[in-house]
Amino acid sequence: MNRPFLKTFPNFLSLLLCVALGISFAGGALHAQSTPGTQPARAPFQAVFRLDGGDTTYAFGVNERGELQQIYWGGRIGASDTIAPPKSNPDWASFDSSYNNTPQEYAGWGTGLFHEPALKVTFADGNRDLVLHYVSSFRSDEHSLDIMLKDISRAVSVTLHYRIDPATGILARSATIESHEAKPIMIEQAAAAGFALPPAHYTLSYLSGRWAGEFTLNQEAVRPGQRILESRRGSSGHQINPWFAIGKNDAADIVDEEHGEVWFGALAWSGSWRITVEQDQLDAVRVTGGFNPFDFGYPLKSGEKLETPVFYAGYTHNGMGEASRLLNHFTVSNILPEAPNPRPRPVIYNSWEATEFNVTEAGQESLAEKAAALGIDRFVMDDGWFGQRKTDHAGLGDWYVNKEKFPNGLKPLIDKVHSLNMDFGLWVEPEMVNPDSDLYRKHPEWVLNFPGRPRSEERNQLMLNLARQDVRDYVYGFLDKLLTENQIAFLKWDYNRNWSEPGWDQLPPDEQKKVYVQFTRNLYSILAELRVKHPNVEIESCSGGGGRVDLGILHYTDEVWPSDNTDPLDRLTIQDGFTYAYPVQVMMAWVTDSPHWLNQRSTSMAYRMLVSMQGSLGIGANLNKLSDADLSTIKRLTGAYKQVQKTITQGDLYRLISPTNGSEFSATETVSTDKSQAVFFGFVHSTQEGRTFPRLQLLGLDPGAVYTLSSIEGNTVEGTPVVASGAWWMNHGVNLQLKGDFQGAAFRLEKK
Structure with missing residues (x-):
């Protein structure tokens, strides 16, 4: 897997020398301090590792037992300040051992751990005890660090990857789990990282929603026990987004938009995920995030590895507004495909509301002429152009141009669009198939299914099992052919249902749950390969709106579709919530028809335009039915928007x-x-x-x-x-x- 911003270049000897000499690095850099000694399995070797970036310091070290323990995460401290090696927390009577009470960087489930583990495994002989101790450290560059941990007796190791951004102080963490056991082990739970906060009064913020009502900001007190944020749906999901923020709300430190301490983070994973926020029995708070352990099992044979997603996290003392500005600038500068300087998004027109499935060459050309007259940059033809796609009951999977609608292929339409000084985009839904399709009739085994069980349809479609190599190759192949044969600048990549019957009967039963990881890995690999071969093609992640919006998919796509709900009043709250976690640069915001189809609310064209101008502007209204006055308003405000677009989409946002x-x-x-x-x-x-x-x-x-x-x-x-x-x-x-x-x-x- 491509791990963004966590590239590993081991340099073991140089790091050991730095530790031994107490060398530190200025700027957004690694600092290592040490108390001389040998490896933890034999003697109390204790090192302290420190990462500085922006206004943040993150410090952790090896305690007297050899465990990797968090020490400090907060405002940047002085470069000359010495951080003492950590000491494990004591037992709490006989019911909570020191191992349970100590905030480890990456805790294995063993030795009486009752909190959320970072890693849980079962060995071939039935042993499930895993205790990870420090082994070695590797420095790839001045902002990066790898730490190797290993079980106290078994041949299972974990390499923790750290990289801090010198500008924002945002920390990227992930883990690589490797087995050299003689027989396979089963990974039952694997987190990217765990973070800890000391006892205090905290408020948790997170984003919830549903189809047509995404990105609702929720805020609640952190209380004893666990608060689970998760998706079991095979994708990041409309219902809960993989982002969190925790504000400190003690009497003298109240968090609002511009004041107060906030710790925040986002998981870069587009499959099933889980973030656990847990206040323990001693009032400390732990945040653990990674693969969702529900229905999860990943076997590792000797010599095999599993890489987790990346968990990004940051800190500010300037409130929720600054937390979002830091994360959003980091995303624009480090994660997006065109980082660090992505172009402002073209103003688009999309044909869906005007034509739905009833696309024709003449009809699309007429719409393109109207769009060009408004100052539009990109014309996008939506669903209905391929196979026997006349409704949503048929055609998905058959990605050939419908000759009845386009007798000479897409070229005449594309040429027309180009003649109007716009580029051309196209809607696709590559991971889905209708039962009424040539593809399904030929390959019914290609969908997620449990043999002998019903195959649940949503929107009259099933999900292709992208984890299979033959399915992965088919999807890449038709997309590559489509882009090679046509001058297409943009793909609106849709994904209109969640998983069901997640079986993979190609594999032995004990390996089938790998589908949750391999599906998403193959999705990323297709996107990455397409971007290499077709570097000028831009891609939008769409999933019936905000069903797949996360920092994982944003490493491969240029924009996202926050919601199918384009009602401007509803969009004010959807866009407000969205910007806590994601930059305006990627937030597509369309102007559509009034009264709106969802709420039957009537609003003026100026109001609709202004709401959408707070994001990356698009027009989706039926241009065939708009009045001259409305068309004039669109043209005037589109021109005004282009004069300020870079500020709106890449500047500092204040709510x-x-x-x-x-x-x-x-x-x-x-x-x-x-x-x-x-x-x-x-x-x-x-x-x-x-x-x-x-x-x-x-x-x-x-x-x-x-x-x-x-x-x-x-x-x-x-x-x-x-x-x-x-x-x-x-x-x-x-x-x-x-x-x-x-x-x-x-x-x-x-x-x-």
């Missing part, structure tokens, strides 16, 4: 007023990284009792600079200056003329 919990108002502001431009939006749901829109005190500007205010849409109150200092806009603030139902406004500030 000024939340749209959640029944708020009448909401507002966001984004400031370019050099503070030369700012864009802010205000929205009112429904004015009540004549209340005016709250004064917006802006954030993130250069207080000593002078900024000029101009309107994108809407007005400020009389007397608002056109030119004022950053200090004025942040301290005095600005009042908007904004009343009524479903109204919006947007403004820009330019540094003089």
